[in-house]
Amino acid sequence: MSTQVASHPARRLGGLTLDPLVWMLTLLALVIGVSTFFLIVVYVLWQAAGVFGAVSLSEFLLFEPWVPLAEPPRLGILHAWVSTVYVTGIALLVAVPLGIVMALFIAEIAPTAVRNVLQPCLEVLAGIPSVVYGFFGYVTLVVWFEHIFDMTTGVSILAAGLIVAVMVMPFIVSTATEALDAVPRSFRETGMSLGVTRFYVIRRIILPRALPGIFAGIVLAFARGIGETLAALMLAGNSLAVPKELLDRGQTLTGLIATELGEAALGTEKFAALFAASAVLMLLILLINGGILLIKNRLLRHAQG
Amino acid sequence: MHKAEQLLLNNRRAVVNDRVFWLLAWTAGAIGLLLPLSIIGYLLFHGFQVLSWSFISEVPRGYPLGVSGGILPAIQGSLAVTGLGLAVAFPAALASAIYLSEYAQSQRFVAVMRFFTECLAAIPAILFGVFGYAFLVVQFGFGISVLSGGLTLAMLMYPVILVGSYSAFNAVERPLKESALSLGVSRAYVIRRTLLPKALPGIIAATVLAAGHAVGSAAPVLFTASVVQTRSSPSLDSPVMTLPTHLYNLVSEAVSFEHAYGTAFVLIACLLFANSCAMMLRHRLRK
Amino acid sequence: MLQTAINLNSAAALHPAILTAASAPSAGILQTQQLNIHYGLEQRLFDINISIAERQVTAIMGPSGCGKSTLLKSLNRTLELTPGAEVTSGSVYFGELDIYQSDVDARAVRKVIGIIHQRPQPFPMSIEENVLFGVRFHQRLKRSQRQLLAERYLTMAGLWDEVKDRLHQSAHQLSGGQQQRLCLARTLANQPQIILMDEPCSSLDPASTERIEQLVQQLKNDYTIVIVTHNIAQSRRLADQALLMMEGRVIENAPAAQLFANPTTVAGQDFLQGRIG
Numbered sequence: 095m096s097t098q099v100a101s102h103p104a105r106r107l108g109g110l111t112l113d114p115l116v117w118m119l120t121l122l123a124l125v126i127g128v129s130t131f132f133l134i135v136v137y138v139l140w141q142a143a144g145v146f147g148a149v150s151l152s153e154f155l156l157f158e159p160w161v162p163l164a165e166p167p168r169l170g171i172l173h174a175w176v177s178t179v180y181v182t183g184i185a186l187l188v189a190v191p192l193g194i195v196m197a198l199f200i201a202e203i204a205p206t207a208v209r210n211v212l213q214p215c216l217e218v219l220a221g222i223p224s225v226v227y228g229f230f231g232y233v234t235l236v237v238w239f240e241h242i243f244d245m246t247t248g249v250s251i252l253a254a255g256l257i258v259a260v261m262v263m264p265f266i267v268s269t270a271t272e273a274l275d276a277v278p279r280s281f282r283e284t285g286m287s288l289g290v291t292r293f294y295v296i297r298r299i300i301l302p303r304a305l306p307g308i309f310a311g312i313v314l315a316f317a318r319g320i321g322e323t324l325a326a327l328m329l330a331g332n333s334l335a336v337p338k339e340l341l342d343r344g345q346t347l348t349g350l351i352a353t354e355l356g357e358a359a360l361g362t363e364k365f366a367a368l369f370a371a372s373a374v375l376m377l378l379i380l381l382i383n384g385g386i387l388l389i390k391n392r393l394l395r396h397a398q399g
Numbered sequence: 400m401h402k403a404e405q406l407l408l409n410n411r412r413a414v415v416n417d418r419v420f421w422l423l424a425w426t427a428g429a430i431g432l433l434l435p436l437s438i439i440g441y442l443l444f445h446g447f448q449v450l451s452w453s454f455i456s457e458v459p460r461g462y463p464l465g466v467s468g469g470i471l472p473a474i475q476g477s478l479a480v481t482g483l484g485l486a487v488a489f490p491a492a493l494a495s496a497i498y499l500s501e502y503a504q505s506q507r508f509v510a511v512m513r514f515f516t517e518c519l520a521a522i523p524a525i526l527f528g529v530f531g532y533a534f535l536v537v538q539f540g541f542g543i544s545v546l547s548g549g550l551t552l553a554m555l556m557y558p559v560i561l562v563g564s565y566s567a568f569n570a571v572e573r574p575l576k577e578s579a580l581s582l583g584v585s586r587a588y589v590i591r592r593t594l595l596p597k598a599l600p601g602i603i604a605a606t607v608l609a610a611g612h613a614v615g616s617a618a619p620v621l622f623t624a625s626v627v628q629t630r631s632s633p634s635l636d637s638p639v640m641t642l643p644t645h646l647y648n649l650v651s652e653a654v655s656f657e658h659a660y661g662t663a664f665v666l667i668a669c670l671l672f673a674n675s676c677a678m679m680l681r682h683r684l685r686k
Numbered sequence: 687m688l689q690t691a692i693n694l695n696s697a698a699a700l701h702p703a704i705l706t707a708a709s710a711p712s713a714g715i716l717q718t719q720q721l722n723i724h725y726g727l728e729q730r731l732f733d734i735n736i737s738i739a740e741r742q743v744t745a746i747m748g749p750s751g752c753g754k755s756t757l758l759k760s761l762n763r764t765l766e767l768t769p770g771a772e773v774t775s776g777s778v779y780f781g782e783l784d785i786y787q788s789d790v791d792a793r794a795v796r797k798v799i800g801i802i803h804q805r806p807q808p809f810p811m812s813i814e815e816n817v818l819f820g821v822r823f824h825q826r827l828k829r830s831q832r833q834l835l836a837e838r839y840l841t842m843a844g845l846w847d848e849v850k851d852r853l854h855q856s857a858h859q860l861s862g863g864q865q866q867r868l869c870l871a872r873t874l875a876n877q878p879q880i881i882l883m884d885e886p887c888s889s890l891d892p893a894s895t896e897r898i899e900q901l902v903q904q905l906k907n908d909y910t911i912v913i914v915t916h917n918i919a920q921s922r923r924l925a926d927q928a929l930l931m932m933e934g935r936v937i938e939n940a941p942a943a944q945l946f947a948n949p950t951t952v953a954g955q956d957f958l959q960g961r962i963g
Contacts, residue, residue, distance in 0.1 A: 196424075
């Protein structure tokens with residue numbers, strides 16, 4: 095009986111295929127690839143843990159200044175995350191309203207031809223490398239600031255914030271456009287057939303429907319903003335003081351890491367502190383992204399339902 | 400009559416709102432068009448004046464280094480790290496996408512894997528740099544080298560290529576897959592003969608975009624691969640110059656803004672090349 | 687533009703006295719003259735000349751794709767909400783005013799000539815908000831007026847008793863038939879003169895269809911109704927006047943009894959006997 099089954103033609107053909115091999119190799123690639131994620135997370139957290147022999151969490155986040163060369167080293171990152179919040183806050187303040195109106199334009203008003211030009215343009219804007227943005231800000235905004243505000247150097251939280259705004263805006267536009275496009279077209283036609291203006295339909299029906307999706311996009315843009323490195327590094331001014339005003343210089347978390355990492359030796363407290371700063375950044379970004387990914391389907395259903 | 404007047408009055412307010420909104424929206428649209436055009440135009444205009452054959456084909460010279468000469472080693476270095484990164488990330492991501500879309504049995508498993516992939520994609524570039532520096536450069540002893548930088552960029556590109564390829568595979572119509580499988584051939588055969596050719600434009604588009612992004616990304620190679628100056632041509636275990644870090648050095652050390660414009664020009668050209676490739680491929684895919 | 691909005695609405699407000707006095711007795715409240723409509727480059731309607739009589743039910747019949755919905759939507763300028771659709775020549779007269787005249791506000795036209803779509807499309811808001819959607823655009827409402835108005839129009843649409851306890855719940859909980867009556871209430875709340883109905887029962891069950899037909903019978907005492915239907919039996923039950931369309935042209939146009947008894951064209955006979963679907 096069993097020999098009969100084993101010699102059945104279907105059986106033999108199966109034995110000849112590459113399937114088991116391909117199956118195994120592709121699975122292996124997937125497992126290795128995805129495990130780099132866990133490797134990074136665990137490794138960063140493990141290296142970061144070393145800092146808490148030197149300072150407590152509250153000192154690290156809130157009280158100590160950053161003087162790694164002091165004896166013993168003083169390792170606080172208050173100035174860095176305050177700068178990060180400032181820069182990202184300015185960026186969102188500019189990019190969110192502009193981005194939402196732009197998305198409304200693309201989804202609700204623009205003729206197809208205009209839309210087909212505008213969207214690739216924004217894609218290019220999103221693709222410009224961070225370091226090029228930093229350079230562009232340096233030769234435009236920073237120079238203008240020196241003239242307008244009579245500053246000795248124009249690098250500032252504001253300059254960094256404005257450039258990061260340009261960087262996250264295309265992202266806000268694309269997620270908001272996606273959310274608006276998910277609202278069924280029939281709402282627009284039926285709404286307009288009641289003799290109201292397009293704006294009224296948008297305000298009463300379409301925006302409320304798309305709002306959760308737009309909100310998710312803004313939160314994700316925040317996560318991108320705080321992870322932005324080169325532009326913030328080149329434009330914020332690399333100052334260790336806690337910034338108080340828009341035109342003060344500052345140093346974002348990413349700027350701190352990028353500035354100091356090259357000079358930190360493995361195993362030192364400074365090295366651990368830089369990893370702790372990275373861990374703070376990483377956990378925040380993963381929490382935001384993970385959270386949004388988990389509820390994303392529900393958000394899209396809200397728009398369509 | 401009284402009723403008609405009332406209606407007109409309120410209508411006017413709403414109509415004015417509508418006009419204001421319309422105007423704002425077109426203004427935003429104009430900004431969305433002009434902002435990229437002016438930024439790119441500004442950089443290309445200034446960069447073009449610097450650009451010459453010698454800028455591309457010569458090594459940096461002068462003191463401080465970079466005030467004259469060219470950026471050849473930076474171009475070579477960027478190609479080396481990105482090339483190595485692609486050589487690692489592309490097969491791995493493609494294989495992973497094949498597994499997820501063709502072999503995986505449980506939808507739950509696929510969802511979980513996609514979730515972690517997207518989390519990996521969300522990690523900012525600087526963290527890859529930090530990890531690559533500590534783990535590859537220091538802990539593994541690879542040193543600041545093309546190898547460390549390439550592997551770091553591979554981690555950066557892997558999730559992007561994976562997600563893009565996965566959706567390219569998924570876009571292939573179910574009936575095509577099923578009718579091919581119903582001929583009694585193996586899955587591997589179906590993948591090679593029908594799925595790969597169909598999905599290829601999408602896969603290449605995702606790969607080109609990921610590579611274009613990686614070329615311009617300074618943060619991951621800043622500590623893993625790049626140095627301010629090299630003389631030798633790139634090899635696996637030696638450090639290199641790269642375009643984005645070269646641009647960063649030129650600006651942050653205020654070496655030469657002229658050469659910074661030229662370097663930015665080359666980076667923007669890479670970006671535009673990658674984007675137009677991807678757009679053309681996607682266009683072909685739609686047909 | 688605003689000036690014309692008054693003209694239109696004041697004409698409407700003073701109606702019917704002026705219109706009947708000014709026009710010949712045979713002329714209807716809504717008339718088309720040599721109306722031609724294109725979708726992109728393709729012509730969909732050819733030289734349509736029809737007249738809709740006031741406070742009557744006019745049925746537009748015809749096989750699917752013959753252009754009956756297109757004609758209906760052109761009567762209140764909702765056609766132009768469909769990308770590509772365009773009235774290329776001809777006019778639609780509401781009373782003495784051509785609604786396609788360049789200075790006419792399409793929104794005012796849509797308010798005075800309401801439309802009910804094939805699929806009920808309640809908005810994602812409460813039942814009361816749905817009814818008042820158009821009203822709250824056209825006039826400012828005090829909080830106390832809201833429920834009153836909602837009650838008035840829901841009653842007219844025969845829905846009040848079913849929803850009076852859940853006015854503030856989502857309209858999506860209602861059944862298909864209830865949703866269609868909600869859409870009717872929403873249109874009635876705009877105080878239209880004419881109600882266009884685009885196959886209002888095609889997605890409903892027989893009981894809901896009967897409710898809608900009863901409502902049409904009641905409403906024709908106060909409103910002019912134009913109903914597009916695929917269903918010959920339905921137009922027999924409802925219509926005073928009937929049009930039959932074929933491939934973008936009106937081929938029969940007569941009082942309903944006459945049309946059903948003696949269709950004048952071969953295609954008309956075929957359609958009425960079910961040989962053309």
